[in-house]
Amino acid sequence: MCDLIDKTKLNIFRRPALNFFFRLDDRLLLITIGALVGICSGLSSVALNSGLMLMFHWLSKLSHLWWFFVIPGIGAALSSLTLEKIFKEGAGHGVPEIVYSVSRYGGLMRLRSAVSRLISSCLTIGSGGSAGPEAPAVMSGAAIGSNIARFFSMNDRQRITLVGCGVAGGLASIFNAPIAGIVFTIEIIIGEWSAANIVPIAIASVAGAQISRLLRGNQIAFTHLNFDTDITATLAAIGLAVITAVVSIVLTRTLRRSYAISSRIAVPVWGRAAIGGCLVGIIGIFLPQVMGEGYHAIQRMVEGTFNGGAAIVALLVFAKIIATGLTLGWGGSGGIFAPCLVIGSFSGLMYYHLISLLLPGISLINEGYFALLGMAGLVSGTLQAPLTGLFLIVEITGSYEVILPLILVSTISTTISYAFEPASFYLKDLIERGHFLRPRTDAKVLADLGIREIIEKDCITVHPNMLLGEFINVIQSSHRNYFPVENEQTGEFMGMIHLDGIRSYIFDPLLYETVFLEQIMETDIDTVSIDDDLSDVLDKMDMNNLFSLPVVSSNRFIGMVSKATLLDKYRSELRLQAFY
Amino acid sequence: MDLKLLHIFRNTPFGREMLLGSSYFCKKTGVSPVIYIPEYLKFLMYFENDVVQVDLDKSFLKAPGTAKEHAVDIVRSQGMPDPEFISPKQFTASTLPDIPVNFNFMCCPRSITDMSSKIGLGYIGPKVRRIVQSAKFPVLIASSIYKEWTSITVMFGGSANAVKALRLGLRIGELSGAPVDVFTQEGKKGRQYYEKEIDKAGLSNEMEENVRKWHVFDSGRLSENLYHIPHGSLIVIGAYGHGVIKDIIFGSIMEKVQTIMPNNLLIVGPNYGVEMG
Numbered sequence: 001m002c003d004l005i006d007k008t009k010l011n012i013f014r015r016p017a018l019n020f021f022f023r024l025d026d027r028l029l030l031i032t033i034g035a036l037v038g039i040c041s042g043l044s045s046v047a048l049n050s051g052l053m054l055m056f057h058w059l060s061k062l063s064h065l066w067w068f069f070v071i072p073g074i075g076a077a078l079s080s081l082t083l084e085k086i087f088k089e090g091a092g093h094g095v096p097e098i099v100y101s102v103s104r105y106g107g108l109m110r111l112r113s114a115v116s117r118l119i120s121s122c123l124t125i126g127s128g129g130s131a132g133p134e135a136p137a138v139m140s141g142a143a144i145g146s147n148i149a150r151f152f153s154m155n156d157r158q159r160i161t162l163v164g165c166g167v168a169g170g171l172a173s174i175f176n177a178p179i180a181g182i183v184f185t186i187e188i189i190i191g192e193w194s195a196a197n198i199v200p201i202a203i204a205s206v207a208g209a210q211i212s213r214l215l216r217g218n219q220i221a222f223t224h225l226n227f228d229t230d231i232t233a234t235l236a237a238i239g240l241a242v243i244t245a246v247v248s249i250v251l252t253r254t255l256r257r258s259y260a261i262s263s264r265i266a267v268p269v270w271g272r273a274a275i276g277g278c279l280v281g282i283i284g285i286f287l288p289q290v291m292g293e294g295y296h297a298i299q300r301m302v303e304g305t306f307n308g309g310a311a312i313v314a315l316l317v318f319a320k321i322i323a324t325g326l327t328l329g330w331g332g333s334g335g336i337f338a339p340c341l342v343i344g345s346f347s348g349l350m351y352y353h354l355i356s357l358l359l360p361g362i363s364l365i366n367e368g369y370f371a372l373l374g375m376a377g378l379v380s381g382t383l384q385a386p387l388t389g390l391f392l393i394v395e396i397t398g399s400y401e402v403i404l405p406l407i408l409v410s411t412i413s414t415t416i417s418y419a420f421e422p423a424s425f426y427l428k429d430l431i432e433r434g435h436f437l438r439p440r441t442d443a444k445v446l447a448d449l450g451i452r453e454i455i456e457k458d459c460i461t462v463h464p465n466m467l468l469g470e471f472i473n474v475i476q477s478s479h480r481n482y483f484p485v486e487n488e489q490t491g492e493f494m495g496m497i498h499l500d501g502i503r504s505y506i507f508d509p510l511l512y513e514t515v516f517l518e519q520i521m522e523t524d525i526d527t528v529s530i531d532d533d534l535s536d537v538l539d540k541m542d543m544n545n546l547f548s549l550p551v552v553s554s555n556r557f558i559g560m561v562s563k564a565t566l567l568d569k570y571r572s573e574l575r576l577q578a579f580y
Numbered sequence: 581m582d583l584k585l586l587h588i589f590r591n592t593p594f595g596r597e598m599l600l601g602s603s604y605f606c607k608k609t610g611v612s613p614v615i616y617i618p619e620y621l622k623f624l625m626y627f628e629n630d631v632v633q634v635d636l637d638k639s640f641l642k643a644p645g646t647a648k649e650h651a652v653d654i655v656r657s658q659g660m661p662d663p664e665f666i667s668p669k670q671f672t673a674s675t676l677p678d679i680p681v682n683f684n685f686m687c688c689p690r691s692i693t694d695m696s697s698k699i700g701l702g703y704i705g706p707k708v709r710r711i712v713q714s715a716k717f718p719v720l721i722a723s724s725i726y727k728e729w730t731s732i733t734v735m736f737g738g739s740a741n742a743v744k745a746l747r748l749g750l751r752i753g754e755l756s757g758a759p760v761d762v763f764t765q766e767g768k769k770g771r772q773y774y775e776k777e778i779d780k781a782g783l784s785n786e787m788e789e790n791v792r793k794w795h796v797f798d799s800g801r802l803s804e805n806l807y808h809i810p811h812g813s814l815i816v817i818g819a820y821g822h823g824v825i826k827d828i829i830f831g832s833i834m835e836k837v838q839t840i841m842p843n844n845l846l847i848v849g850p851n852y853g854v855e856m857g
Contacts, residue, residue: 109631150630452682531680533669
């Protein structure tokens, strides 16, 4: 009895849904655990931030040395070695990894991912690499959420929500921006707005931001300034949206190109990361603004105290794009958010200078306004997530009064960027490989079903030596119009008989005792394997105008798959996904 | 019914012994071997509630040119038809291959990720442990040197996992025609407790009809009594059925058994649940 009680207690701990309190409402369970995930991911973001501060503090003492340019190289190499040798993880910033796991495997992630990207990106960014700490914070939060869900034996849907909680908590904590955390999670990671998701994600976002406020103080990333916007300023934002869209396309293509170029170099990944890091260091000798996360430069631009004319700022846009490509495309670790903010603010400033030069008579509000809009434009264009760009900038600058031009810039930039690059930087690889599966889409429903679930096994098999007369008796006892033919001795699949194909024989009794099935069966037929993807099976059916296909494994007939059964299962699965 | 066993092939003499062991198991039980020849040192296995990253040791990538030919030769030498080979269909965003897990068995060496020198010393690798803990299929740990088995010994300790192992052992006995023995190290609970558990699982009749002998040891230590298990026996045992804390404090019985016994082991993890026809 005592043993039984202990087991029950353990079960309630591991499976909290068994508890009466949580059974009142499943959402209560998700909210409670979501808050826990938010706190943990908030803590991990604070740890990353503190690590970066420490690295900046130590390495700033070396900045006067002539060989300082090798420091980003050393940092990137160590970062790559840490990922590859210690954590045994692949390179990359991590966001596509989260989307992949959410799309295909209900958000299952490795525990090691909770720390691997934090350490590696700390080394890359802290040493001067051009990247941001947001993607690692997001990756860490997602892995925390996934593993907490695993510990509590939660199902796929609940696990995905907790991964979202981790992402929201991490992002909210690193930027002190809870709304941006929620919006980013829904727009990029989960891809669906539903009450069941939003509430726990919002709670986690609040928990993450609160942890950051407790430990780092309640401060926004950039000083809040009041911008008096008029109709001229709002219209001017349209031009900036076009500029930021073009820059975000260039940035996305440069990152992909950098990766392609570096992959062709026959040195280990850590060697490539070192080369990329050193090149960033060399650029940094002349343009130190391109190094690190670059928030100081943004601060000065927003305040309107940044020195440099249109040419210098244009050079900085170009240099920061190259430095980001050399860091992230060559094996360094970190996110794209911070570089987007920096490049965006440079782009805004460049646009301001250009307008001032071309239209000297126009009275524009100060350059900080354009720097701010530029950030929103570039984040929206690169991530193709207009709401994320919009809310992030409002929260990190506290500038709600520029909401109208912000909406304009974010939406126009996303639209133009989408026209030239239909997939965002985060999702392009996944879309190309067919791994981007959003809930309730055709691809997702088909990916969640397997042949095993729809296979029809009530087929009567016949053998090649059977006489047509005997076969007529078999037909009478079957409700199917196709019959697999198997070798009597070995059980090997030999072909199929479709009633449509043998109608002329059936109605001729003279043939009943003279024709064997071997003579009339079809041998050149398409088959599918039990592990094939249903989307491939459907393509095969459509291509050959078929309604069913035999499933064959190790030369044995297993059953049939038909469009009719698939449609039934498809509808049930769709209903299930819609219900959640 | 089409049962399949996944084998990660290592093109080395040690790998040959392993594949001989799993081919023999397949031949005896009518299971089809499915072979994965790794092209990368890492791959992922996504189970229902866990994802396991397997980091292979470098010997798994040796002589890729001859790997397929060797694997086919080894399987054929057991009088089996040519095996099926799989290659990963999915790659994660960081380009790690992702191997399907919808098999009925998987064959592992004792350690899949660490130095081969540890194999045979009774060391069970952390990844093998994770696979056993997460997989729905039982894991076959073939003996270091190819060894045929002529009987089946089920280690039965009364837990839910042990019941699953007993069920599997009886099924393997039925498929292979090999006699089944049951081995129980009697603790404080007494024989009646074990009988009651078997009865509760509805296995009493099957035990009576298909088990050759039920060895119940009421004295002596487990490590000493294991000597009575025939050397030509496939041991079927449940693992990690007592929960993490108990395993940390008292150790896992399965791990104890596998350090002592050089026999082929078929391990049933806590998530085992594959239907076997």
